[in-house]
Amino acid sequence: MVVVVGAGPAGLRAAEAAAADGAQVAICDAQPSAGRKFLVAGRGGLNLTHSEPVENFPDRYRTEPERWRELLARFSPDALRAWAEELAVETYVGTSRRVFPRGQKAAVLLRAWLQRLRSTGVEFRTGERLLGLTREGDSWRLDFGGGGRMIARAVVLALGGASWPETGSDGAWPTLLAAHGVEMAPFAAANCGWNVSWPAAVLERAEGLPLKNLDVRAAGEVVSGELLITRYGLEGGAIYRLGPVLREMARPELRIDFKPQVTADVLRERAAQLRWPNEWFRAWKLSAGVVALVQGYFPDDCVEREKAIARLKEFPLPLGGPRPIAEAISTAGGVLWRELDDQLMLRRMPGVFLAGEMIDWEAPTGGYLLQGCFSTGTRAGRAAAEYARHL
Ligand SMILES: Cc1cc2nc3c(=O)[nH]c(=O)nc-3n(C[C@H](O)[C@H](O)[C@H](O)COP(=O)(O)OP(=O)(O)OC[C@H]3O[C@@H](n4cnc5c(N)ncnc54)[C@H](O)[C@@H]3O)c2cc1C
Numbered sequence: 001m002v003v004v005v006g007a008g009p010a011g012l013r014a015a016e017a018a019a020a021d022g023a024q025v026a027i028c029d030a031q032p033s034a035g036r037k038f039l040v041a042g043r044g045g046l047n048l049t050h051s052e053p054v055e056n057f058p059d060r061y062r063t064e065p066e067r068w069r070e071l072l073a074r075f076s077p078d079a080l081r082a083w084a085e086e087l088a089v090e091t092y093v094g095t096s097r098r099v100f101p102r103g104q105k106a107a108v109l110l111r112a113w114l115q116r117l118r119s120t121g122v123e124f125r126t127g128e129r130l131l132g133l134t135r136e137g138d139s140w141r142l143d144f145g146g147g148g149r150m151i152a153r154a155v156v157l158a159l160g161g162a163s164w165p166e167t168g169s170d171g172a173w174p175t176l177l178a179a180h181g182v183e184m185a186p187f188a189a190a191n192c193g194w195n196v197s198w199p200a201a202v203l204e205r206a207e208g209l210p211l212k213n214l215d216v217r218a219a220g221e222v223v224s225g226e227l228l229i230t231r232y233g234l235e236g237g238a239i240y241r242l243g244p245v246l247r248e249m250a251r252p253e254l255r256i257d258f259k260p261q262v263t264a265d266v267l268r269e270r271a272a273q274l275r276w277p278n279e280w281f282r283a284w285k286l287s288a289g290v291v292a293l294v295q296g297y298f299p300d301d302c303v304e305r306e307k308a309i310a311r312l313k314e315f316p317l318p319l320g321g322p323r324p325i326a327e328a329i330s331t332a333g334g335v336l337w338r339e340l341d342d343q344l345m346l347r348r349m350p351g352v353f354l355a356g357e358m359i360d361w362e363a364p365t366g367g368y369l370l371q372g373c374f375s376t377g378t379r380a381g382r383a384a385a386e387y388a389r390h391l
Contacts, residue, residue, distance in 0.1 A: 001026065002384045003142060003152035005130045007034035008169070010356025010373035010380075011158030012113060013075075015122050017381030018156070023388055025122045026150070028142075029168065030129035035110045036167035037160065041370070042106020048084060049077040049367040049374075051093045060368045061361050062244060064337050068375075075378035077371055087112040098367050130159075133176060133352065140351055154351050154384035158377060161331025161357040162187040171325070173358065177335065180349050185333040188247060190362045191240040191369075192328035195320030196233035202296030207231055209289035215260035218242045219249055224260065229289055233320065241364045244332070246319065256315040258290045267309045277302050284312070293317075330369050332362040343383035344376060351387055355380035 002018045004011045007029035015027045027034070041047075050057075054076050058065035081091045081099060089109050090102040101109055118124065132143040133155065142150045162171025174184050198206075211227040216238040225238030239246075239254070246252040259267060271280040281291055294302055294311050301307035325331060335354055339346055344359075346352045355376040363369055 001152050002154045002156065002381075002388050003028065003140075003150055004156040004158060004381070004384075005029070005142070006158035006160060006356070006358075007031075007124070007126075008158060008160050008356060008373070009035065009038050009370055010160075010377040011156065012117065013374045013377030014156040014158055014353075014355045014381030014384065016113075016117055016120075017378045018154075018385040019117070019120045019122050021382050021385035021389075023154075023385035026125060026152075027117075027122060028125040028128040028130065028144070028150075030127070030145075031168040032126050034114060034124065034126065037164055037169055038110055039106050040164055040167055042109075046101055046106045046109070047098045047365065047367040047370070048091060048101060049080045049099045049371040051077070051097045051099055054078075057368065057371070060363045060366075061372065062363070063361070067337065067342070070342070071375040071379055072371075074382075075375045077367075080371060080374050083374075084109065087116065096366070130157075130173075130176065133180070133349070135349075138351075140349075152351075152388075154353065154388040156353045156355055156377075156380045156384050157358065158355040158373075158380070159358045161334065162325050163189065163192075163328040163331050165326055169331075169357070171331070177346075177349075180346075182339050182346060182348055183336050185336060185360045187325055187331050187333040189322045189325040189328035190243050190330045190332040191365050192243065192325075193230065193235040193323040194233050194239055194246065194252070195323065196317065197320060198229075198233075199296050202292055203229075203231065205296065206289050206292035209287070209292065210236075211256075211258070211287065211289045211293075213261065214238060215257040216242060217255040217257075218245045218253065221245045227256075229293075232323070237365060240329070243322065244362065247322065247332075252319040252321075254317045254319065256317060258286070258294075258312045258315060259284065264309050264313050267312065268305070271305055271309075277308065280305060280308065286312070329365060330362060331357060332360070334358045334360040336360050343387075344380040345383060345387070351384075353380040353384045353387075 002023040004015045004027040019025045058068040061068045092102045129145040134141045159173040160169030206229045223241045227236040270283045356373040
């Protein structure tokens with residue numbers, strides 16, 4: 001028997017892959033229902049994967065390119081789209097080349113998926129919190145809160161990260177594995193907003209305003225994208241993607257080019273015949289958010305054309321820390337890759353396989369997170385079925 005613990009996308013996919021390989025499968029979750037974070041992900045439009053060439057994906061996961069190549073070869077972005085279509089949910093490529101389910105809510109996809117899993121014989125046990133794993137002969141004993149127990153030859157753990165704890169991903173599982181000597185990197189908020197101590201005058205004018213078509217740089221890494229000014233700081237794709245670099249900086253700071261499409265010379269030319277700052281700003285087509293930032297931080301520079309241009313092309317913005325993990329879209333940290341063999345089995349716990357966000361990887365938004373969960377889930381589920389069969 002294969003027991004999967006954690007009924008998020010990684011665990012559900014592991015259960016599906018193990019059942020397809022002929023294993024008898026039970027899936028347990030501490031929550032009263034499966035896939036709660038998957039449903040939260042669906043609120044803003046469920047971004048299933050990305051349509052860029054699969055060869056580019058390993059770079060998005062930052063480390064372990066060989067492993068990712070192998071994992072993606074077994075369950076690719078195309079396979080993920082085909083999987084959704086088998087559940088009668090067509091997918092389409094959006095403007096940013098991200099892949100979404102067409103006209104469907106995450107709830108529709110999840111319902112169809114759970115029904116199919118049940119029809120293939122996967123047993124669901126909800127309200128079961130795993131508290132301990134103990135080796136018994138050639139099997140594992142799983143102890144759950146409330147006194148329940150299960151014995152399994154192969155176990156897949158897909159317990160998630162530590163963001164949005166109300167969905168069940170509460171990051172409480174490390175003690176389970178630390179008891180067996182498994183090494184983990186501490187959790188950190190990923191794909192999250194950052195705090196900024198805005199001058200009151202900036203906040204008054206700019207709260208809620210978007211900053212579009214920017215180049216944002218931190219420690220030599222440049223990304224293009226958007227930011228949103230919030231009461232506490234900044235949100236948006238550009239800062240999410242710089243998270244890994246910002247976390248490494250002793251004094252995190254952004255350098256923003258508000259006009260990456262044009263050179264300083266072009267800005268100079270556009271303002272050549274104009275006398276007043278408000279006229280230059282209009283000629284440069286600056287958004288209200290950019291004007292509020294430049295005038296709020298550097299009022300003196302705004303009255304000198306050359307200095308204003310320099311600020312627009314390179315605006316330094318010191319940041320406070322990242323927002324709390326509970327608010328983040330995903331979590332960095334978790335079980336170190338070196339603890340896992342190439343079947344995603346824990347070297348120190350033979351027969352225990354891992355999948356999804358609980359492994360120490362991170363990726364930007366754009367569908368790479370769910371793709372990572374599905375690819376690792378497929379690998380762990382198949383390997384667990386094989387392990388249970390051959391023991
Ligand atoms: C607001 C938001 C939007 C997102 N949007 C997207 C998106 O559009 N595209 C994308 O790719 N990704 C998105 N994500 C990220 C994506 O949802 C996660 O990466 C994914 O859900 C992680 O899957 P997982 O199976 O590893 O873990 P989870 O989905 O976190 O599931 C883990 C499960 O384990 C259970 N569990 C934990 N501990 C125990 C225990 N001790 N015993 C029993 N059960 C336990 C939990 O109850 C939970 O059900 C988004 C996330 C958020 C928060």
